[in-house]
Amino acid sequence: MVAALSVAGTAGAQTAEVAPPFVTTPPEVVERMLALAETRGDDVVMDLGSGDGRIVIAAAKQYGARGIGVELDPKLVAAARENAQAAGVAQQTRFLNGDVLKADLSGASVVTAYLLPWLMDALQPKFLAELAPGTRIVSHAFAMSGWEPDATREFPLSGEHAGRTATLYFWVVPAEVRGEWYAAQPEGEWRLEIRQNFQQIEVEGAVGDVPLRTSGAVLRGTHIGWQGEGEGEGGTGRFEGRVLTFQIVGTLTANGASRSIVFARRP
Ligand SMILES: C[S@@+](CC[C@H](N)C(=O)[O-])C[C@H]1O[C@@H](n2cnc3c(N)ncnc32)[C@H](O)[C@@H]1O
Structure with missing residues:
Protein backbone atom coordinates (compact mmCIF):
# COMPACT_ATOMS: atom_id res chain seq x y z
CA MET A 1 0.00 0.00 0.00
CA VAL A 2 1.49 3.33 -0.97
CA ALA A 3 -1.34 5.79 -0.36
CA ALA A 4 -0.36 8.62 1.97
CA LEU A 5 -1.30 8.10 5.57
CA SER A 6 -3.38 11.12 6.42
CA VAL A 7 -5.79 12.32 9.03
CA ALA A 8 -7.08 15.14 6.84
CA GLY A 9 -10.83 14.96 6.51
CA THR A 10 -11.17 12.22 9.09
CA ALA A 11 -10.27 14.21 12.18
CA GLY A 12 -13.87 14.39 13.38
CA ALA A 13 -14.32 10.64 13.16
CA GLN A 14 -10.89 9.82 14.51
CA THR A 15 -10.77 8.06 17.85
CA ALA A 16 -7.80 7.13 19.95
CA GLU A 17 -8.49 3.47 19.13
CA VAL A 18 -7.74 3.76 15.39
CA ALA A 19 -4.41 2.01 14.90
CA PRO A 20 -2.10 3.38 12.24
CA PRO A 21 -2.58 1.17 9.14
CA PHE A 22 0.28 -0.33 7.15
CA VAL A 23 1.34 2.41 4.72
CA THR A 24 4.94 2.43 3.60
CA THR A 25 7.40 5.31 3.73
CA PRO A 26 8.82 5.85 0.20
CA VAL A 173 15.59 14.11 23.78
CA PRO A 174 16.65 16.83 26.23
CA ALA A 175 18.40 16.22 29.54
CA GLU A 176 16.36 17.16 32.60
CA VAL A 177 17.85 20.41 33.92
CA ARG A 178 14.99 22.27 35.56
CA GLY A 179 15.66 23.51 39.07
CA GLU A 180 18.46 25.11 41.02
CA TRP A 181 22.18 24.63 40.54
CA TYR A 182 25.19 26.12 42.30
CA ALA A 183 28.99 26.31 42.05
CA ALA A 184 31.53 27.78 44.48
CA GLN A 185 33.87 30.08 42.56
CA PRO A 186 36.56 32.66 43.54
CA GLU A 187 34.21 35.58 42.76
CA GLY A 188 31.42 34.12 44.90
CA GLU A 189 28.79 31.43 44.69
CA TRP A 190 27.05 30.97 41.35
CA ARG A 191 23.38 30.22 41.77
CA LEU A 192 21.39 29.24 38.69
CA GLU A 193 17.70 28.77 38.31
CA ILE A 194 16.79 26.90 35.12
CA ARG A 195 13.24 26.83 33.81
CA GLN A 196 12.60 24.13 31.23
CA ASN A 197 9.92 23.31 28.70
CA PHE A 198 11.26 20.26 26.82
CA GLN A 199 14.41 21.58 25.01
CA GLN A 200 13.59 25.23 25.65
CA ILE A 201 15.34 26.66 28.70
CA GLU A 202 15.75 29.95 30.50
CA VAL A 203 18.72 30.43 32.79
CA GLU A 204 19.01 33.14 35.42
CA GLY A 205 20.43 33.56 38.89
CA ALA A 206 23.29 35.37 40.55
CA VAL A 207 27.05 35.37 40.89
CA GLY A 208 27.69 36.34 44.50
CA ASP A 209 25.42 39.35 45.00
CA VAL A 210 25.30 40.29 41.32
CA PRO A 211 22.28 39.20 39.32
CA LEU A 212 23.07 36.94 36.37
CA ARG A 213 21.02 37.34 33.23
CA THR A 214 21.54 35.20 30.19
CA SER A 215 20.53 35.11 26.56
CA GLY A 216 20.74 32.45 23.88
CA ALA A 217 20.39 29.57 26.35
CA VAL A 218 20.34 26.25 24.48
CA LEU A 219 19.81 22.64 25.49
CA ARG A 220 20.36 19.92 22.94
CA GLY A 221 20.46 16.46 24.47
CA THR A 222 23.08 16.79 27.19
CA HIS A 223 24.73 19.88 25.73
CA ILE A 224 23.87 23.13 27.48
CA GLY A 225 25.07 26.67 26.79
CA TRP A 226 24.24 30.30 27.46
CA GLN A 227 25.62 33.79 27.11
CA GLY A 228 26.00 35.49 30.50
CA GLU A 229 25.06 39.12 30.75
CA GLY A 230 25.73 39.78 34.43
CA GLU A 231 27.31 43.02 35.53
CA GLY A 232 30.00 41.42 37.64
CA GLU A 233 33.17 39.84 36.35
CA GLY A 234 31.82 36.30 36.80
CA GLY A 235 28.56 36.79 35.00
CA THR A 236 29.75 37.78 31.56
CA GLY A 237 30.99 35.35 28.95
CA ARG A 238 29.86 32.20 27.23
CA PHE A 239 29.25 28.98 29.16
CA GLU A 240 29.23 25.64 27.30
CA GLY A 241 28.83 22.41 29.17
CA ARG A 242 27.42 18.95 29.52
CA VAL A 243 24.64 17.75 31.78
CA LEU A 244 25.51 14.72 33.89
CA THR A 245 23.10 13.11 36.33
CA PHE A 246 23.77 15.49 39.24
CA GLN A 247 26.19 17.97 37.69
CA ILE A 248 26.63 20.41 34.84
CA VAL A 249 30.28 20.40 33.85
CA GLY A 250 31.58 22.98 31.43
CA THR A 251 33.74 25.90 30.46
CA LEU A 252 33.19 29.62 30.92
CA THR A 253 34.96 31.71 28.33
CA ALA A 254 35.19 35.42 29.15
CA ASN A 255 37.66 38.15 28.20
CA GLY A 256 39.70 35.68 26.15
CA ALA A 257 40.25 33.30 29.09
CA SER A 258 38.56 29.98 29.82
CA ARG A 259 38.00 28.12 33.06
CA SER A 260 36.06 25.06 34.15
CA ILE A 261 32.96 25.29 36.30
CA VAL A 262 31.11 22.36 37.83
CA PHE A 263 27.55 23.10 38.95
CA ALA A 264 25.86 20.79 41.42
CA ARG A 265 22.12 20.34 41.67
CA ARG A 266 20.61 22.00 44.72
CA PRO A 267 18.78 19.18 46.51
C1 LIG B 1 2.23 3.73 8.53
S1 LIG B 1 2.90 2.15 8.82
C2 LIG B 1 4.63 2.50 8.80
C3 LIG B 1 5.49 1.31 8.43
C4 LIG B 1 6.98 1.62 8.36
N1 LIG B 1 7.47 2.15 9.63
C5 LIG B 1 7.26 2.60 7.26
O1 LIG B 1 7.47 3.79 7.60
O2 LIG B 1 7.26 2.22 6.09
C6 LIG B 1 2.51 1.94 10.57
C7 LIG B 1 2.82 0.56 11.09
O3 LIG B 1 2.62 0.58 12.49
C8 LIG B 1 2.01 -0.64 12.88
N2 LIG B 1 1.35 -0.38 14.16
C9 LIG B 1 0.20 0.32 14.37
N3 LIG B 1 -0.04 0.43 15.69
C10 LIG B 1 0.98 -0.19 16.33
C11 LIG B 1 1.30 -0.41 17.69
N4 LIG B 1 0.52 0.05 18.69
N5 LIG B 1 2.41 -1.10 17.99
C12 LIG B 1 3.22 -1.58 17.00
N6 LIG B 1 2.96 -1.40 15.68
C13 LIG B 1 1.86 -0.71 15.35
C14 LIG B 1 1.09 -0.99 11.74
O4 LIG B 1 0.78 -2.37 11.71
C15 LIG B 1 1.92 -0.54 10.54
O5 LIG B 1 2.71 -1.57 10.05
Missing part, protein backbone atom coordinates in the same frame (compact mmCIF):
# COMPACT_ATOMS: atom_id res chain seq x y z
CA PRO A 27 12.56 4.95 -0.04
CA GLU A 28 13.59 8.57 -0.70
CA VAL A 29 11.83 9.59 2.53
CA VAL A 30 13.47 6.73 4.45
CA GLU A 31 16.83 8.10 3.30
CA ARG A 32 15.91 11.61 4.41
CA MET A 33 14.72 10.36 7.82
CA LEU A 34 17.98 8.56 8.52
CA ALA A 35 20.03 11.52 7.26
CA LEU A 36 18.04 13.96 9.39
CA ALA A 37 18.77 11.78 12.44
CA GLU A 38 22.48 11.93 11.52
CA THR A 39 22.53 8.14 11.74
CA ARG A 40 25.94 6.57 12.36
CA GLY A 41 27.36 3.07 12.39
CA ASP A 42 27.28 2.92 16.19
CA ASP A 43 23.56 3.77 16.41
CA VAL A 44 20.70 1.50 17.39
CA VAL A 45 17.82 2.59 15.18
CA MET A 46 14.38 1.58 16.44
CA ASP A 47 11.41 1.92 14.09
CA LEU A 48 8.10 2.04 15.94
CA GLY A 49 5.51 0.27 13.82
CA SER A 50 8.15 -1.19 11.54
CA GLY A 51 5.85 -2.58 8.80
CA ASP A 52 7.94 -4.40 6.18
CA GLY A 53 11.15 -3.40 8.00
CA ARG A 54 12.37 -0.91 5.42
CA ILE A 55 13.66 1.80 7.78
CA VAL A 56 15.52 -0.63 10.03
CA ILE A 57 16.93 -2.46 6.99
CA ALA A 58 18.07 0.80 5.35
CA ALA A 59 19.76 1.91 8.58
CA ALA A 60 21.68 -1.38 8.72
CA LYS A 61 22.54 -1.50 5.03
CA GLN A 62 23.43 2.14 4.41
CA TYR A 63 24.93 3.12 7.76
CA GLY A 64 26.02 -0.17 9.32
CA ALA A 65 23.77 0.60 12.29
CA ARG A 66 21.99 -2.01 14.35
CA GLY A 67 18.24 -1.91 14.05
CA ILE A 68 15.14 -2.98 15.95
CA GLY A 69 11.62 -2.94 14.58
CA VAL A 70 8.52 -3.15 16.77
CA GLU A 71 5.38 -4.17 14.94
CA LEU A 72 1.88 -5.22 16.01
CA ASP A 73 1.11 -7.38 12.96
CA PRO A 74 2.93 -10.75 13.13
CA LYS A 75 2.71 -11.20 9.35
CA LEU A 76 4.60 -7.95 8.85
CA VAL A 77 7.17 -9.04 11.44
CA ALA A 78 7.74 -12.24 9.42
CA ALA A 79 7.94 -10.25 6.17
CA ALA A 80 10.44 -7.81 7.71
CA ARG A 81 12.65 -10.69 8.89
CA GLU A 82 12.60 -12.17 5.37
CA ASN A 83 13.40 -8.77 3.87
CA ALA A 84 16.31 -8.31 6.28
CA GLN A 85 17.62 -11.77 5.35
CA ALA A 86 17.35 -10.95 1.63
CA ALA A 87 19.15 -7.63 2.19
CA GLY A 88 21.99 -9.40 4.05
CA VAL A 89 21.38 -7.58 7.34
CA ALA A 90 19.62 -10.27 9.40
CA GLN A 91 22.50 -10.29 11.92
CA GLN A 92 22.23 -6.57 12.61
CA THR A 93 18.46 -6.38 12.85
CA ARG A 94 15.71 -7.65 15.13
CA PHE A 95 11.97 -7.45 14.59
CA LEU A 96 9.78 -7.77 17.66
CA ASN A 97 6.09 -8.54 17.58
CA GLY A 98 4.35 -6.21 20.00
CA ASP A 99 2.73 -2.92 20.84
CA VAL A 100 4.99 0.14 20.72
CA LEU A 101 3.26 1.45 23.84
CA LYS A 102 4.54 -1.58 25.77
CA ALA A 103 7.97 -1.81 24.13
CA ASP A 104 11.18 -1.05 25.99
CA LEU A 105 12.62 1.89 24.06
CA SER A 106 15.68 2.34 26.25
CA GLY A 107 18.25 0.74 23.92
CA ALA A 108 17.59 3.08 20.99
CA SER A 109 19.83 5.98 20.02
CA VAL A 110 17.64 6.84 17.01
CA VAL A 111 13.86 6.37 16.98
CA THR A 112 11.84 6.56 13.78
CA ALA A 113 8.07 6.50 13.40
CA TYR A 114 5.31 6.82 10.82
CA LEU A 115 2.27 6.41 13.03
CA LEU A 116 -0.63 8.77 13.85
CA PRO A 117 -0.81 11.91 16.01
CA TRP A 118 -2.61 10.25 18.94
CA LEU A 119 -0.01 7.49 19.09
CA MET A 120 2.88 9.99 18.92
CA ASP A 121 1.26 11.82 21.85
CA ALA A 122 0.78 8.56 23.75
CA LEU A 123 4.45 7.73 23.15
CA GLN A 124 5.71 11.14 24.29
CA PRO A 125 5.99 10.28 28.03
CA LYS A 126 7.79 7.04 27.12
CA PHE A 127 10.23 8.96 24.94
CA LEU A 128 11.06 11.27 27.84
CA ALA A 129 11.20 8.53 30.48
CA GLU A 130 12.99 5.77 28.57
CA LEU A 131 15.23 7.37 25.94
CA ALA A 132 18.64 8.64 26.99
CA PRO A 133 19.16 12.39 26.59
CA GLY A 134 20.61 12.97 23.13
CA THR A 135 18.51 10.26 21.47
CA ARG A 136 17.21 11.51 18.11
CA ILE A 137 13.59 11.02 17.08
CA VAL A 138 12.34 11.42 13.51
CA SER A 139 8.67 11.16 12.64
CA HIS A 140 7.31 10.98 9.14
CA ALA A 141 4.20 13.16 8.78
CA PHE A 142 3.12 13.53 12.41
CA ALA A 143 4.33 15.83 15.19
CA MET A 144 3.66 15.69 18.94
CA SER A 145 1.45 18.03 20.95
CA GLY A 146 3.34 20.47 23.13
CA TRP A 147 6.87 19.38 22.27
CA GLU A 148 8.12 21.65 19.49
CA PRO A 149 10.36 19.87 16.99
CA ASP A 150 14.04 20.85 16.88
CA ALA A 151 13.71 20.78 13.09
CA THR A 152 11.00 20.31 10.47
CA ARG A 153 11.73 19.38 6.87
CA GLU A 154 9.28 19.52 3.99
CA PHE A 155 10.18 18.39 0.50
CA PRO A 156 8.47 17.33 -2.72
CA LEU A 157 8.39 13.64 -3.60
CA SER A 158 9.39 12.20 -6.95
CA GLY A 159 8.54 9.16 -9.07
CA GLU A 160 5.18 7.55 -8.36
CA HIS A 161 4.61 10.02 -5.48
CA ALA A 162 5.32 13.13 -7.60
CA GLY A 163 3.05 16.02 -6.71
CA ARG A 164 2.98 15.09 -3.02
CA THR A 165 5.01 16.58 -0.22
CA ALA A 166 6.59 14.74 2.70
CA THR A 167 7.06 16.35 6.10
CA LEU A 168 9.55 15.14 8.68
CA TYR A 169 9.77 16.20 12.33
CA PHE A 170 12.97 15.89 14.35
CA TRP A 171 13.56 16.05 18.10
CA VAL A 172 16.55 15.48 20.35
Whole structure:
Protein backbone atom coordinates (compact mmCIF):
# COMPACT_ATOMS: atom_id res chain seq x y z
CA MET A 1 0.00 0.00 0.00
CA VAL A 2 1.49 3.33 -0.97
CA ALA A 3 -1.34 5.79 -0.36
CA ALA A 4 -0.36 8.62 1.97
CA LEU A 5 -1.30 8.10 5.57
CA SER A 6 -3.38 11.12 6.42
CA VAL A 7 -5.79 12.32 9.03
CA ALA A 8 -7.08 15.14 6.84
CA GLY A 9 -10.83 14.96 6.51
CA THR A 10 -11.17 12.22 9.09
CA ALA A 11 -10.27 14.21 12.18
CA GLY A 12 -13.87 14.39 13.38
CA ALA A 13 -14.32 10.64 13.16
CA GLN A 14 -10.89 9.82 14.51
CA THR A 15 -10.77 8.06 17.85
CA ALA A 16 -7.80 7.13 19.95
CA GLU A 17 -8.49 3.47 19.13
CA VAL A 18 -7.74 3.76 15.39
CA ALA A 19 -4.41 2.01 14.90
CA PRO A 20 -2.10 3.38 12.24
CA PRO A 21 -2.58 1.17 9.14
CA PHE A 22 0.28 -0.33 7.15
CA VAL A 23 1.34 2.41 4.72
CA THR A 24 4.94 2.43 3.60
CA THR A 25 7.40 5.31 3.73
CA PRO A 26 8.82 5.85 0.20
CA PRO A 27 12.56 4.95 -0.04
CA GLU A 28 13.59 8.57 -0.70
CA VAL A 29 11.83 9.59 2.53
CA VAL A 30 13.47 6.73 4.45
CA GLU A 31 16.83 8.10 3.30
CA ARG A 32 15.91 11.61 4.41
CA MET A 33 14.72 10.36 7.82
CA LEU A 34 17.98 8.56 8.52
CA ALA A 35 20.03 11.52 7.26
CA LEU A 36 18.04 13.96 9.39
CA ALA A 37 18.77 11.78 12.44
CA GLU A 38 22.48 11.93 11.52
CA THR A 39 22.53 8.14 11.74
CA ARG A 40 25.94 6.57 12.36
CA GLY A 41 27.36 3.07 12.39
CA ASP A 42 27.28 2.92 16.19
CA ASP A 43 23.56 3.77 16.41
CA VAL A 44 20.70 1.50 17.39
CA VAL A 45 17.82 2.59 15.18
CA MET A 46 14.38 1.58 16.44
CA ASP A 47 11.41 1.92 14.09
CA LEU A 48 8.10 2.04 15.94
CA GLY A 49 5.51 0.27 13.82
CA SER A 50 8.15 -1.19 11.54
CA GLY A 51 5.85 -2.58 8.80
CA ASP A 52 7.94 -4.40 6.18
CA GLY A 53 11.15 -3.40 8.00
CA ARG A 54 12.37 -0.91 5.42
CA ILE A 55 13.66 1.80 7.78
CA VAL A 56 15.52 -0.63 10.03
CA ILE A 57 16.93 -2.46 6.99
CA ALA A 58 18.07 0.80 5.35
CA ALA A 59 19.76 1.91 8.58
CA ALA A 60 21.68 -1.38 8.72
CA LYS A 61 22.54 -1.50 5.03
CA GLN A 62 23.43 2.14 4.41
CA TYR A 63 24.93 3.12 7.76
CA GLY A 64 26.02 -0.17 9.32
CA ALA A 65 23.77 0.60 12.29
CA ARG A 66 21.99 -2.01 14.35
CA GLY A 67 18.24 -1.91 14.05
CA ILE A 68 15.14 -2.98 15.95
CA GLY A 69 11.62 -2.94 14.58
CA VAL A 70 8.52 -3.15 16.77
CA GLU A 71 5.38 -4.17 14.94
CA LEU A 72 1.88 -5.22 16.01
CA ASP A 73 1.11 -7.38 12.96
CA PRO A 74 2.93 -10.75 13.13
CA LYS A 75 2.71 -11.20 9.35
CA LEU A 76 4.60 -7.95 8.85
CA VAL A 77 7.17 -9.04 11.44
CA ALA A 78 7.74 -12.24 9.42
CA ALA A 79 7.94 -10.25 6.17
CA ALA A 80 10.44 -7.81 7.71
CA ARG A 81 12.65 -10.69 8.89
CA GLU A 82 12.60 -12.17 5.37
CA ASN A 83 13.40 -8.77 3.87
CA ALA A 84 16.31 -8.31 6.28
CA GLN A 85 17.62 -11.77 5.35
CA ALA A 86 17.35 -10.95 1.63
CA ALA A 87 19.15 -7.63 2.19
CA GLY A 88 21.99 -9.40 4.05
CA VAL A 89 21.38 -7.58 7.34
CA ALA A 90 19.62 -10.27 9.40
CA GLN A 91 22.50 -10.29 11.92
CA GLN A 92 22.23 -6.57 12.61
CA THR A 93 18.46 -6.38 12.85
CA ARG A 94 15.71 -7.65 15.13
CA PHE A 95 11.97 -7.45 14.59
CA LEU A 96 9.78 -7.77 17.66
CA ASN A 97 6.09 -8.54 17.58
CA GLY A 98 4.35 -6.21 20.00
CA ASP A 99 2.73 -2.92 20.84
CA VAL A 100 4.99 0.14 20.72
CA LEU A 101 3.26 1.45 23.84
CA LYS A 102 4.54 -1.58 25.77
CA ALA A 103 7.97 -1.81 24.13
CA ASP A 104 11.18 -1.05 25.99
CA LEU A 105 12.62 1.89 24.06
CA SER A 106 15.68 2.34 26.25
CA GLY A 107 18.25 0.74 23.92
CA ALA A 108 17.59 3.08 20.99
CA SER A 109 19.83 5.98 20.02
CA VAL A 110 17.64 6.84 17.01
CA VAL A 111 13.86 6.37 16.98
CA THR A 112 11.84 6.56 13.78
CA ALA A 113 8.07 6.50 13.40
CA TYR A 114 5.31 6.82 10.82
CA LEU A 115 2.27 6.41 13.03
CA LEU A 116 -0.63 8.77 13.85
CA PRO A 117 -0.81 11.91 16.01
CA TRP A 118 -2.61 10.25 18.94
CA LEU A 119 -0.01 7.49 19.09
CA MET A 120 2.88 9.99 18.92
CA ASP A 121 1.26 11.82 21.85
CA ALA A 122 0.78 8.56 23.75
CA LEU A 123 4.45 7.73 23.15
CA GLN A 124 5.71 11.14 24.29
CA PRO A 125 5.99 10.28 28.03
CA LYS A 126 7.79 7.04 27.12
CA PHE A 127 10.23 8.96 24.94
CA LEU A 128 11.06 11.27 27.84
CA ALA A 129 11.20 8.53 30.48
CA GLU A 130 12.99 5.77 28.57
CA LEU A 131 15.23 7.37 25.94
CA ALA A 132 18.64 8.64 26.99
CA PRO A 133 19.16 12.39 26.59
CA GLY A 134 20.61 12.97 23.13
CA THR A 135 18.51 10.26 21.47
CA ARG A 136 17.21 11.51 18.11
CA ILE A 137 13.59 11.02 17.08
CA VAL A 138 12.34 11.42 13.51
CA SER A 139 8.67 11.16 12.64
CA HIS A 140 7.31 10.98 9.14
CA ALA A 141 4.20 13.16 8.78
CA PHE A 142 3.12 13.53 12.41
CA ALA A 143 4.33 15.83 15.19
CA MET A 144 3.66 15.69 18.94
CA SER A 145 1.45 18.03 20.95
CA GLY A 146 3.34 20.47 23.13
CA TRP A 147 6.87 19.38 22.27
CA GLU A 148 8.12 21.65 19.49
CA PRO A 149 10.36 19.87 16.99
CA ASP A 150 14.04 20.85 16.88
CA ALA A 151 13.71 20.78 13.09
CA THR A 152 11.00 20.31 10.47
CA ARG A 153 11.73 19.38 6.87
CA GLU A 154 9.28 19.52 3.99
CA PHE A 155 10.18 18.39 0.50
CA PRO A 156 8.47 17.33 -2.72
CA LEU A 157 8.39 13.64 -3.60
CA SER A 158 9.39 12.20 -6.95
CA GLY A 159 8.54 9.16 -9.07
CA GLU A 160 5.18 7.55 -8.36
CA HIS A 161 4.61 10.02 -5.48
CA ALA A 162 5.32 13.13 -7.60
CA GLY A 163 3.05 16.02 -6.71
CA ARG A 164 2.98 15.09 -3.02
CA THR A 165 5.01 16.58 -0.22
CA ALA A 166 6.59 14.74 2.70
CA THR A 167 7.06 16.35 6.10
CA LEU A 168 9.55 15.14 8.68
CA TYR A 169 9.77 16.20 12.33
CA PHE A 170 12.97 15.89 14.35
CA TRP A 171 13.56 16.05 18.10
CA VAL A 172 16.55 15.48 20.35
CA VAL A 173 15.59 14.11 23.78
CA PRO A 174 16.65 16.83 26.23
CA ALA A 175 18.40 16.22 29.54
CA GLU A 176 16.36 17.16 32.60
CA VAL A 177 17.85 20.41 33.92
CA ARG A 178 14.99 22.27 35.56
CA GLY A 179 15.66 23.51 39.07
CA GLU A 180 18.46 25.11 41.02
CA TRP A 181 22.18 24.63 40.54
CA TYR A 182 25.19 26.12 42.30
CA ALA A 183 28.99 26.31 42.05
CA ALA A 184 31.53 27.78 44.48
CA GLN A 185 33.87 30.08 42.56
CA PRO A 186 36.56 32.66 43.54
CA GLU A 187 34.21 35.58 42.76
CA GLY A 188 31.42 34.12 44.90
CA GLU A 189 28.79 31.43 44.69
CA TRP A 190 27.05 30.97 41.35
CA ARG A 191 23.38 30.22 41.77
CA LEU A 192 21.39 29.24 38.69
CA GLU A 193 17.70 28.77 38.31
CA ILE A 194 16.79 26.90 35.12
CA ARG A 195 13.24 26.83 33.81
CA GLN A 196 12.60 24.13 31.23
CA ASN A 197 9.92 23.31 28.70
CA PHE A 198 11.26 20.26 26.82
CA GLN A 199 14.41 21.58 25.01
CA GLN A 200 13.59 25.23 25.65
CA ILE A 201 15.34 26.66 28.70
CA GLU A 202 15.75 29.95 30.50
CA VAL A 203 18.72 30.43 32.79
CA GLU A 204 19.01 33.14 35.42
CA GLY A 205 20.43 33.56 38.89
CA ALA A 206 23.29 35.37 40.55
CA VAL A 207 27.05 35.37 40.89
CA GLY A 208 27.69 36.34 44.50
CA ASP A 209 25.42 39.35 45.00
CA VAL A 210 25.30 40.29 41.32
CA PRO A 211 22.28 39.20 39.32
CA LEU A 212 23.07 36.94 36.37
CA ARG A 213 21.02 37.34 33.23
CA THR A 214 21.54 35.20 30.19
CA SER A 215 20.53 35.11 26.56
CA GLY A 216 20.74 32.45 23.88
CA ALA A 217 20.39 29.57 26.35
CA VAL A 218 20.34 26.25 24.48
CA LEU A 219 19.81 22.64 25.49
CA ARG A 220 20.36 19.92 22.94
CA GLY A 221 20.46 16.46 24.47
CA THR A 222 23.08 16.79 27.19
CA HIS A 223 24.73 19.88 25.73
CA ILE A 224 23.87 23.13 27.48
CA GLY A 225 25.07 26.67 26.79
CA TRP A 226 24.24 30.30 27.46
CA GLN A 227 25.62 33.79 27.11
CA GLY A 228 26.00 35.49 30.50
CA GLU A 229 25.06 39.12 30.75
CA GLY A 230 25.73 39.78 34.43
CA GLU A 231 27.31 43.02 35.53
CA GLY A 232 30.00 41.42 37.64
CA GLU A 233 33.17 39.84 36.35
CA GLY A 234 31.82 36.30 36.80
CA GLY A 235 28.56 36.79 35.00
CA THR A 236 29.75 37.78 31.56
CA GLY A 237 30.99 35.35 28.95
CA ARG A 238 29.86 32.20 27.23
CA PHE A 239 29.25 28.98 29.16
CA GLU A 240 29.23 25.64 27.30
CA GLY A 241 28.83 22.41 29.17
CA ARG A 242 27.42 18.95 29.52
CA VAL A 243 24.64 17.75 31.78
CA LEU A 244 25.51 14.72 33.89
CA THR A 245 23.10 13.11 36.33
CA PHE A 246 23.77 15.49 39.24
CA GLN A 247 26.19 17.97 37.69
CA ILE A 248 26.63 20.41 34.84
CA VAL A 249 30.28 20.40 33.85
CA GLY A 250 31.58 22.98 31.43
CA THR A 251 33.74 25.90 30.46
CA LEU A 252 33.19 29.62 30.92
CA THR A 253 34.96 31.71 28.33
CA ALA A 254 35.19 35.42 29.15
CA ASN A 255 37.66 38.15 28.20
CA GLY A 256 39.70 35.68 26.15
CA ALA A 257 40.25 33.30 29.09
CA SER A 258 38.56 29.98 29.82
CA ARG A 259 38.00 28.12 33.06
CA SER A 260 36.06 25.06 34.15
CA ILE A 261 32.96 25.29 36.30
CA VAL A 262 31.11 22.36 37.83
CA PHE A 263 27.55 23.10 38.95
CA ALA A 264 25.86 20.79 41.42
CA ARG A 265 22.12 20.34 41.67
CA ARG A 266 20.61 22.00 44.72
CA PRO A 267 18.78 19.18 46.51
C1 LIG B 1 2.23 3.73 8.53
S1 LIG B 1 2.90 2.15 8.82
C2 LIG B 1 4.63 2.50 8.80
C3 LIG B 1 5.49 1.31 8.43
C4 LIG B 1 6.98 1.62 8.36
N1 LIG B 1 7.47 2.15 9.63
C5 LIG B 1 7.26 2.60 7.26
O1 LIG B 1 7.47 3.79 7.60
O2 LIG B 1 7.26 2.22 6.09
C6 LIG B 1 2.51 1.94 10.57
C7 LIG B 1 2.82 0.56 11.09
O3 LIG B 1 2.62 0.58 12.49
C8 LIG B 1 2.01 -0.64 12.88
N2 LIG B 1 1.35 -0.38 14.16
C9 LIG B 1 0.20 0.32 14.37
N3 LIG B 1 -0.04 0.43 15.69
C10 LIG B 1 0.98 -0.19 16.33
C11 LIG B 1 1.30 -0.41 17.69
N4 LIG B 1 0.52 0.05 18.69
N5 LIG B 1 2.41 -1.10 17.99
C12 LIG B 1 3.22 -1.58 17.00
N6 LIG B 1 2.96 -1.40 15.68
C13 LIG B 1 1.86 -0.71 15.35
C14 LIG B 1 1.09 -0.99 11.74
O4 LIG B 1 0.78 -2.37 11.71
C15 LIG B 1 1.92 -0.54 10.54
O5 LIG B 1 2.71 -1.57 10.05
